[in-house]
Amino acid sequence: MIVETGAFALILALALSALQAVIAAAGRLRRSPVLAGAANGAAIASAGLIAVAFAALIFAFVVSDFSVANVAANSHTDKPMLYKVAAAWGSHEGSLLLWCLVLTGFGAALARAQNLPFGLKTSAVATQGLLGALFLSFTVFTSNPFTRLNPAPFQGESLNPLLQDPALAFHPPLLYCGYVGFSVCFSLAVAALIEGRANASFWPAWGRWVRPWALASWAFLTVGILLGSFWAYYELGWGGWWFWDPVENASFMPWLAGAALLHSAVVTERRGALAGWTTFLALLAFTFSMLGAFLVRSGVLTSVHAFAVDPERGMMLLAILGGTAGLAFALFAWRAPQLKGGGMFAPVSREGALVINNLFLTAAAATVLLGTLYPLILEAASGATISVGPPYFALTFVPLMTVALLILPAGPLLAWKRGDLKGVTQRLAIAAALTVVMALLAFAVFEPRKALSAAGIGLGAWLILGALAETAERIKLFRAPLAETLRRAKGLPLGAWGMTLAHAGLGVFVLGAVVETGYRIEAARPLAIGQSVQAGKWTVTLNEVKIVEGPNYLAEQGRLSVASPGGRTKEVTAERRFFPAGGQTTTEVGLDFRGLDDVYVVVGERAQATDGAPAWNVRVWWNPWARLIFLGPLIMALGGVLSLFDRRLRVAVGARKAAA
Amino acid sequence: MKRVLLIAVAALGLIAAEPPPAPDRPLPDAAQEARAQRLFDDIRCVVCQHEAIADSPAGIASDMRGLVREQIAAGKTDKAIREDLVRRYGDFVLFKPPVRIGTWLLWFGPFAALLAVGAAFIAFARRRKTEVAPLSPEEEARLADILAGQELRRDPDAKRSDD
Numbered sequence: 001m002i003v004e005t006g007a008f009a010l011i012l013a014l015a016l017s018a019l020q021a022v023i024a025a026a027g028r029l030r031r032s033p034v035l036a037g038a039a040n041g042a043a044i045a046s047a048g049l050i051a052v053a054f055a056a057l058i059f060a061f062v063v064s065d066f067s068v069a070n071v072a073a074n075s076h077t078d079k080p081m082l083y084k085v086a087a088a089w090g091s092h093e094g095s096l097l098l099w100c101l102v103l104t105g106f107g108a109a110l111a112r113a114q115n116l117p118f119g120l121k122t123s124a125v126a127t128q129g130l131l132g133a134l135f136l137s138f139t140v141f142t143s144n145p146f147t148r149l150n151p152a153p154f155q156g157e158s159l160n161p162l163l164q165d166p167a168l169a170f171h172p173p174l175l176y177c178g179y180v181g182f183s184v185c186f187s188l189a190v191a192a193l194i195e196g197r198a199n200a201s202f203w204p205a206w207g208r209w210v211r212p213w214a215l216a217s218w219a220f221l222t223v224g225i226l227l228g229s230f231w232a233y234y235e236l237g238w239g240g241w242w243f244w245d246p247v248e249n250a251s252f253m254p255w256l257a258g259a260a261l262l263h264s265a266v267v268t269e270r271r272g273a274l275a276g277w278t279t280f281l282a283l284l285a286f287t288f289s290m291l292g293a294f295l296v297r298s299g300v301l302t303s304v305h306a307f308a309v310d311p312e313r314g315m316m317l318l319a320i321l322g323g324t325a326g327l328a329f330a331l332f333a334w335r336a337p338q339l340k341g342g343g344m345f346a347p348v349s350r351e352g353a354l355v356i357n358n359l360f361l362t363a364a365a366a367t368v369l370l371g372t373l374y375p376l377i378l379e380a381a382s383g384a385t386i387s388v389g390p391p392y393f394a395l396t397f398v399p400l401m402t403v404a405l406l407i408l409p410a411g412p413l414l415a416w417k418r419g420d421l422k423g424v425t426q427r428l429a430i431a432a433a434l435t436v437v438m439a440l441l442a443f444a445v446f447e448p449r450k451a452l453s454a455a456g457i458g459l460g461a462w463l464i465l466g467a468l469a470e471t472a473e474r475i476k477l478f479r480a481p482l483a484e485t486l487r488r489a490k491g492l493p494l495g496a497w498g499m500t501l502a503h504a505g506l507g508v509f510v511l512g513a514v515v516e517t518g519y520r521i522e523a524a525r526p527l528a529i530g531q532s533v534q535a536g537k538w539t540v541t542l543n544e545v546k547i548v549e550g551p552n553y554l555a556e557q558g559r560l561s562v563a564s565p566g567g568r569t570k571e572v573t574a575e576r577r578f579f580p581a582g583g584q585t586t587t588e589v590g591l592d593f594r595g596l597d598d599v600y601v602v603v604g605e606r607a608q609a610t611d612g613a614p615a616w617n618v619r620v621w622w623n624p625w626a627r628l629i630f631l632g633p634l635i636m637a638l639g640g641v642l643s644l645f646d647r648r649l650r651v652a653v654g655a656r657k658a659a660a
Numbered sequence: 661m662k663r664v665l666l667i668a669v670a671a672l673g674l675i676a677a678e679p680p681p682a683p684d685r686p687l688p689d690a691a692q693e694a695r696a697q698r699l700f701d702d703i704r705c706v707v708c709q710h711e712a713i714a715d716s717p718a719g720i721a722s723d724m725r726g727l728v729r730e731q732i733a734a735g736k737t738d739k740a741i742r743e744d745l746v747r748r749y750g751d752f753v754l755f756k757p758p759v760r761i762g763t764w765l766l767w768f769g770p771f772a773a774l775l776a777v778g779a780a781f782i783a784f785a786r787r788r789k790t791e792v793a794p795l796s797p798e799e800e801a802r803l804a805d806i807l808a809g810q811e812l813r814r815d816p817d818a819k820r821s822d823d
Contacts, residue, residue, distance in 0.1 A: 201803045238715035245710045272803070343795075355781055363774035374757075374766045382762060387704045389712070389755025396770045522697070524684060604717070 003068055006056025007146035010097070013049035013104065014136040016042045020107075020129030028122040036122045040111035043125055046132060047108035050101045057097060057145050058088045067152035070094060070145045076158035076581045078552035086169035087159045092297055092313075093145035095172055099293070100139055102173075102180040104132050106213075110184050116209060123191035124184075131183055134320050142313050158581035161553065167231040171224055178221025179254060179289035182282075184213040185261065189282035190328055193335040203339075207269030210282060212644055214265055217285075218258040219640035225251050226633040233630075237587035237602040239522060239621040241629055244393050249372040250292035253365050257285040260361035262640075263354050271343040271416060273351055276336040277358065283332060287325040288365070294321050300376055346418040353411035353419070360404035367397045405459055405510065409466020412499060413473065427473055431465035446519055453518030460514060463507025467500045495646035502639030509632025512596075515625035522622075526607030526615040535620040537564045538599050542618060543571070545603070553577040555588070558603035558616060562592045570594075574603040598626040684725055692732050699728050699738060702755050703745060712755065 020042035027035030057070070061084045066072040074091045075084055089098040107128040113121065139145075162168075188210045195202075228251065233241040242248060261281040268278040294300075298314025345351035371388045379385050409431065413424045439458030443449060446457075472478075474496065475488040523535040532541035544559045555575040563569040574590030590601035604617035687693040700714035705721040713721040713728075724745075731741045745753045757763050795803065 201799060201806050204803060205806045236715075238711075240715070243710065359774060359777050359781065362777055363770055366773035367770035370766055370769045374763070378762060378766075384762060385750060385752040386757040386763065387710075387752050387755050388757055388766070389702070389704065389710070391702050391756035392766075395756075396767070400770060400774065524686075 002056050003060050003065065003146055003148075006053040006060075007144070009049040009052040009056070010136070010144070010146065011140055013046045013053065013100075014133060014140050016046040016049065017104065017107075017129050017132035017136055020046060021126050021133055022129075024122050024126035024129055028119060028126060031118070033118070036118065036125070039122065039125050039129065043104070043111035043129060043132075044108040046129075047101075047104035050097070050104045050136075053146075054088070054097055054101050057094060058085055060146075061085060061088045064156065065152075066154070066156050067148050067150070068145075069147045069149045072149055072153050072156045074159050075156040076552060077155065078581065079158060079164070080551050082166070082169055083159060083164045086163075089172045090159050090163050091145075093139070093143045095176070096135070096139050096143050096297075097145050098172060098176050099180055100132070100135050102176045103128075103135055103183055106181055106184050107132055110187065113209075119195050120188070120191045120206070120209075123194045124187040127187035127190045128183065131187065131324065134324065138313075138316055138320060142316055156581075158552070158579065161577065161579040161582060161584050161586045162235060164552075165231055165235055167227045168235075171227040171231060173224075174220050174227060175224030175251060178217050178219075178224050178258075179251075179292065181213060181217025181220060182254060182258060182286040182289050185210050185217070185282040186286035186328065188213070189279040190331065192279055193328075193331045196335050196338060201272075203268050203272040203275040204270065206275070207265045207267075207272075207278060208648075210278070211262070211265045211269060214258060214261045214282070214285070215640050215644045218255070218262055219637045219644070221251070221255050221258060222633050222637040222640065225255060226630060226637070230630050233626075234589045234591060234600075235586065237589050237619075239520070239600055239602075239619070239623065241516075241626075244371065244388075244390050246372045247296055249368045250295045253368050253372075254285050254288035254292065256361050256365035256368065257281055257288050260358045260365070261285050263357050263361075267351050267354050271345065271351060273343055273345065274355070274358075276332075276339045279336070279339075280332060281358070281362075283325070283328045284365075287321070287328075288369075290317075290321045290325065294318055295372070343417065345416070348414065348421050349419040350411065350414045350416045353407065353414050356407055357404060357411060360400055364397055364400050364404070367393070367400060371396070402459065405463060405506070408463060408503060408506075409469065412467075412470045412503075428466060428469055431462065431469040434465050435462040446515075448519075450518050453514055456514030456518065457511060460507045460509075460511030463510060464504045465507075467503040467507065471496070471500045493646050493648060495643045495648060498639040498641070498643030498646065500639070501642060502636045505632045505635025505637075505639055507632070508628050508635055512625045512628025512630075512632055516623050516629060520621055520623045522619070524617065524619040527618045528613040528615040531615075533618055533620055535599070536622040538620070538622055539563045540599070540601055540618070540620045542603075542616065545614075545616060548575075550577065552581060553579045556603070556616075558590070558601075558618070560590060560601055560603075560618070562594075562599045562601070567594075572599075572601055574601045576603060576605070593627070596625045596627045598623040600626075684722065685729075687729050687733060693729075695738065696725070696729050696732050699732075699741065700725060703728070703742075704753050704755055706749050706753055 020039050023035050023042060024039035026032070027037075027039055059065075060068045060071050061075050062081070064071065064075055064077050064084070066075075070091055070093050071087075074087045074094070079087070087094070089095045107125070110121075110128055111125055116124070188206070192202075192206050225248075228248070229241050232238075232243070232248075261278065261284075264274050264278045264281055267274045294314065294317045297317055299311055300314065371392055375386050375388055409428060410424050413427055414420075435458050438461040439454050442457040443451065443454035446453065471492075474492060475485050477485055480488075521536040523533050525531075525533040527533060527542040529542055529544065532539050534540075539562075541561050541563070542558060543561055546557055546559075548555050548557045555577040557573055557575045559571060559573050561569050561571050570592050572590035572592045573588075575588035577586050577588060578584075579586070587602055587604075590603070592599040592601070598621070600621040600623055602619045604619065607615045607617045687696060697714065701712050703713045703724065705711045705713045705716035705718055705724070707720050708716045708718055711718075711721070713724045715721075728741055728745075731744065736744075742754060746758075751758055757766060759767050
């Protein structure tokens with residue numbers, strides 16, 4: 001009964017979303033507040049219904065109702081409760097329902113927004129309704145998670161054990177909040193193009209309306225990608241955290257477009273300039289999100305993230321992607337030349353710096369797009385198969401981003417309209433000098449000596465120091481009495497702190513990524529009990545291997561001690577788990593956190609014994625500063641959240657309170 | 661308990677059914693082994709999903725690692741080893757695609773995109789400089805008003821909404 005309620009709610013939500021699109025469009029044409037209000041109601045109701053449907057699906061998983069095909073295919077009675085719940089979004093159908101939940105949820109938030117002018121809001125609600133109707137019909141007609149099985153099996157087929165992991169349980173919801181959050185930016189951009197305001201005062205306000213949505217989505221996406229990367233790091237047991245895998249790239253493209261959007265929306269908000277470009281990026285970010293959904297779900301790519309799907313569904317997703325993005329960009333091509341507005345600015349100015357930021361971020365996104373799709377296109381066009389992997393991105397993406405990051409610290413110090421390059425150089429002089437010292441120090445201290453890695457460490461330091469220099473400048477640190485500095489620090493808007501934090505976080509990430517990539521040490525050896533392997537200064541000894549039983553798996557568990565000369569010895573456990581339900585094995589990495597470093601231990605298959613004693617293939621990585629790789633993006637996301645709470649983005653809230 | 665035993669038997673059976681690949685034998689020369697490791701990162705395991713042979717547990721990845729080590733020991737250059745792999749498995753085996761007419765767009769596209777977007781910005785700025793008049797004082801005042809958040813709810817071009 002509960003499952004039927006869910007199915008019914010899902011179909012009703014589809015009808016309401018379609019209704020929302022139609023009524024809002026009619027309300028906009030007739031300028032009728034009543035119709036617009038009804039459309040807003042439909043949007044909120046539709047989100048509520050999807051929430052009911054989603055709760056029903058989770059319920060079916062919790063009680064292991066195997067008469068539901070999706071539950072039978074993805075769950076098992078032996079599975080721990082967390083993964084029963086998480087399996088609700090672990091499959092194609094369930095994750096699509098999650099997608100719809102976030103889409104309608106953001107749609108409801110848009111419908112409740114108080115500060116938007118009538119025309120813009122109604123057009124945006126109509127667009128959001130259309131997106132909702134499209135994705136909901138895709139769900140209902142091709143991927144209904146509530147389809148029943150008759151007869152129901154006694155036991156389910158369980159979830160891919162690689163996905164039975166806490167990080168992966170929370171990775172999709174956060175990721176989807178990011179992906180689909182951009183749909184509101186998309187709808188607001190479409191609405192802005194429809195409203196096509198000729199007056200210049202429209203765009204600064206629009207920039208302010210679109211920015212919170214972009215900020216929130218980008219922050220969610222940052223944490224979502226971070227969790228996915230962390231999962232790949234400790235679950236796959238390959239010692240790496242980013243593989244330039246097509247599916248990783250699919251999530252990275254909207255992130256880059258979103259980051260560009262955040263920055264160009266600032267220009268539009270403050271100066272009314274770049275209106276067309278900001279609209280373009282708002283369309284692009286969600287287009288990349290939909291492209292990612294297509295790539296992952298169509299079967300054109302295969303990876304652990306890819307859901308087992310048939311090409312027919314892929315074609316439908318491609319149609320949705322092509323239809324919505326095609327229409328939106330056609331609208332853009334038609335309307336953009338008529339967009340007016342915006343102040344002028346000199347090339348050397350805050351605006352100019354943000355344009356350069358956008359230039360490089362979009363070029364970087366184009367690189368990731370090319371690297372991801374090119375093998376598919378080339379194979380379709382000529383039959384030739386190529387692989388595009390890390391070396392390609394190291395030669396294209398990395399230099400592009402390096403230039404962008406070198407320029408970055410100057411941007412926030414430049415004045416709007418016309419900047420003073422000489423002044424900026426002076427104000428960054430200390431940071432630059434310290435950066436050079438750090439790079440030289442890194443070159444001298446780190447073994448083996450690598451000039452490029454040392455320069456990379458300098459780059460990370462430059463970002464952090466540059467961000468600090470900017471804040472120090474604004475609060476007149478050491479240049480004014482302490483009381484004055486504190487007063488200024490208190491007066492600094494949250495957005496400014498958010499920016500400093502995000503830029504410094506980027507620097508932290510660069511430090512971690514450079515040091516880990518440049519100086520990691522790997523060692524692999526078959527070990528019998530009592531033998532040890534050396535990775536850099538770490539000695540890893542295999543103490544014991546035993547069979548342990550988990551809730552739904554059997555594992556060969558190795559206990560190993562990690563020791564360094566003069567350091568404390570710590571014990572780690574690493575497992576190879578066998579899941580009888582699906583017949584799969586996974587590795588559980590043993591991680592020894594040592595300050596910023598990781599000692600990463602994988603116990604592999606039994607090796608052929610050399611002298612009769614059983615032995616196991618043990619791989620050990622010493623990943624220096626690996627902690628920063630995951631800390632950096634967290635700081636960046638925190639910066640985004642701080643900016644989100646900036647009073648300036650919530651002026652309308654204050655106005656509303658004052659009016660009440 | 662019986663179930664656990666059954667599972668254990670099944671698990672062991674599975675392990676027994678699939679003999680593990682022979683463990684890697686690192687090259688005795690540390691410099692040569694380091695070269696091999698660097699090569700492993702750029703060579704794709706031909707039966708896996710986007711995995712380098714450095715990472716893959718598959719049997720063929722192990723064979724390919726052995727092949728690379730053999731050739732290094734035989735004194736071949738990295739370039740010759742890569743060419744040999746391409747002869748055997750095609751361009752697919754290298755994570756760094758070759759630069760040829762068919763991949764020009766791939767290799768030069770990113771920089772072309774940078775130049776194109778940059779040129780578009782410059783062209784746009786030039787055109788605007790000639791055609792855009794500065795805001796009138798009245799427009800400036802309204803802009804300031806909106807930025808101060810006073811006028812956000814009212815939109816002179818539309819009816820007031822009731823929501």
